[in-house]
Amino acid sequence: MKRRYNVAVAGDGRISRAILHFFKQRSRDISAFSLTDERDLRKADLLAGALAGEVGERCLELALKYRKDLVDVSDVDPEVYQAREKEILKRGITVIPGCGFCPGIVNFLLGKETSGGGRVLEIHVKAGSLSPKKNYFPFLWCFEDLVLEHRLVSSQIIGGRKKKFPAFAGYRREKYFGIEAESYYSASGFENILDKTGARSLTCRVVRPAGFAGFFLFADNYGLFSPGRMAESKAMLEGVRQDNYTLGEVEIIRQDGSVIWLLKSFAAAGEEWNSMQKITASVPVAVGRMLLEGAIARKGLVFLEDIAADKAVFDALIAGVKKEGVVFRRRKKFHG
Numbered sequence: 001m002k003r004r005y006n007v008a009v010a011g012d013g014r015i016s017r018a019i020l021h022f023f024k025q026r027s028r029d030i031s032a033f034s035l036t037d038e039r040d041l042r043k044a045d046l047l048a049g050a051l052a053g054e055v056g057e058r059c060l061e062l063a064l065k066y067r068k069d070l071v072d073v074s075d076v077d078p079e080v081y082q083a084r085e086k087e088i089l090k091r092g093i094t095v096i097p098g099c100g101f102c103p104g105i106v107n108f109l110l111g112k113e114t115s116g117g118g119r120v121l122e123i124h125v126k127a128g129s130l131s132p133k134k135n136y137f138p139f140l141w142c143f144e145d146l147v148l149e150h151r152l153v154s155s156q157i158i159g160g161r162k163k164k165f166p167a168f169a170g171y172r173r174e175k176y177f178g179i180e181a182e183s184y185y186s187a188s189g190f191e192n193i194l195d196k197t198g199a200r201s202l203t204c205r206v207v208r209p210a211g212f213a214g215f216f217l218f219a220d221n222y223g224l225f226s227p228g229r230m231a232e233s234k235a236m237l238e239g240v241r242q243d244n245y246t247l248g249e250v251e252i253i254r255q256d257g258s259v260i261w262l263l264k265s266f267a268a269a270g271e272e273w274n275s276m277q278k279i280t281a282s283v284p285v286a287v288g289r290m291l292l293e294g295a296i297a298r299k300g301l302v303f304l305e306d307i308a309a310d311k312a313v314f315d316a317l318i319a320g321v322k323k324e325g326v327v328f329r330r331r332k333k334f335h336g
Helices: 016-028 038-043 057-066 078-082 085-090 105-113 143-149 191-197 212-221 230-238 275-293 311-320
Strands: 007-012 028-035 046-049 069-072 093-097 121-128 154-158 161-165 172-176 179-185 201-209 243-255 257-267 327-334
Touching: 007 016, 007 038, 007 057, 007 275, 016 046, 016 201, 016 275, 038 057, 046 057, 057 078, 069 154, 069 275, 069 327, 093 275, 105 121, 105 243, 105 257, 121 154, 121 179, 143 179, 154 311, 172 201, 179 212, 201 212, 212 257, 243 275, 257 275, 275 311, 311 327
Parallel strands: 007 028, 007 046, 046 069, 069 093, 121 201
Antiparallel strands: 121 243, 154 161, 154 201, 172 179, 179 201, 243 257, 257 327
């Protein structure tokens, strides 16, 4: 008789609800439940974490306390996990952080493309959400984290030098799926990849609809994102739903050419799950299943890029994400 697994999902936001649903929908042999009392972790085989950044470390604390494997989507810097690496290994568990979209599947693609040897010169990543509706931005994930993202100073590696940029720096016009857009430098959460590739440049850009920077700065200056008005603004902005895309573009440049991955997720306005929920929640569900079934057997701290060279793991994760309608395209560009 096939074993039945129990998965506890920590969080009560958009991504955690999607993770809970996808585990139940895709897995007859998995019982998933929302973790409201930490003591219920005793009956779980796996913890899937999706907490807001301000409390994100809680998932790691629970995994260590109850000795449970963890796939974590929570917005927590890699250094936080690295500081507890010895403790994770000592507890005999597997912790896979950044197990979402970006960081997440983006790191996984980077790991795959940089694992075959050969010198990598540059790495450039773009990620974001758009809508065919003009002058509209789809607020698709944790509202508070999204606001914070557009206030942070980011670090970019350019020409072998680490440089800091304020929010919205490096403005550039873009166009995806026929939609006018813009991009700017953004904090990435995967700078640890740099040490493994030796690349002299690593940049990360967030993609937004044309005009978003002006909208955000005006709204911020009017106090719409202040603590006292955050809940009101969140309800108003999230309440308007239009068709939406979530996209990622990963470019790895070598001396003889480059490889470019484009991935996209789409959701119509009336769908239960938006494009960000589809692409983000599908990753921990696919990775979680591999952990439960022993396809990922490594113990300790494991980043997604560390296991991307395993063909079976790579194929299984991509297939799992594709189940939610996410499209992957890979192309090569040779330099003359």
